[in-house]
Amino acid sequence: MTIPRALLVLALLSSVGIAMVLVRAETAKAAHRVQRLHKRQTALRHELWGLEMQLARLRAPQRIAERAAELGLGVQPPVVDGPPRRAAPPRLAPAPRPQGE
Structure with a gap:
């Protein structure tokens, strides 16, 4: 094997090695980002669940009646006077x- 050919092989192997290191670094960054996004998704789901529970409590008929009483609004039953x-x-x-007629 001649020196120029050996240098070419060495350069190619070095390029492949550097490319592998860069790919692994990008993979690690992507994995870290996925993990962060998963944690954020979990936190947002918990927040959404809490807000849905709060909304359900506020929509409860008993809570609406209590709030109407606090505001001085009387709750009256519906009037039925026939069909x-x-x-x-x-x-x-x-x-x-x-005009002519």
Whole structure:
């Protein structure tokens, strides 16, 4: 093997080695980022769960009645006075008559 050929092989092997180190470094960075994002996702899911629980408590009929009483709003039961009424159909205006008649 000649010296130029040996140097070429050495340069190629060095390039491959450096490329492998760079790929591993990028892989480690990506894994770290995935781990951080997973932790953030978990925290956001816990926060969402807590907010959904709070919303459910606030929407409860008992809580609505309590809040209405605090605000001085009386809660009245619905009034039922028979079946629902239908609105009368709209009346059309009579057609205008021609002038000559």
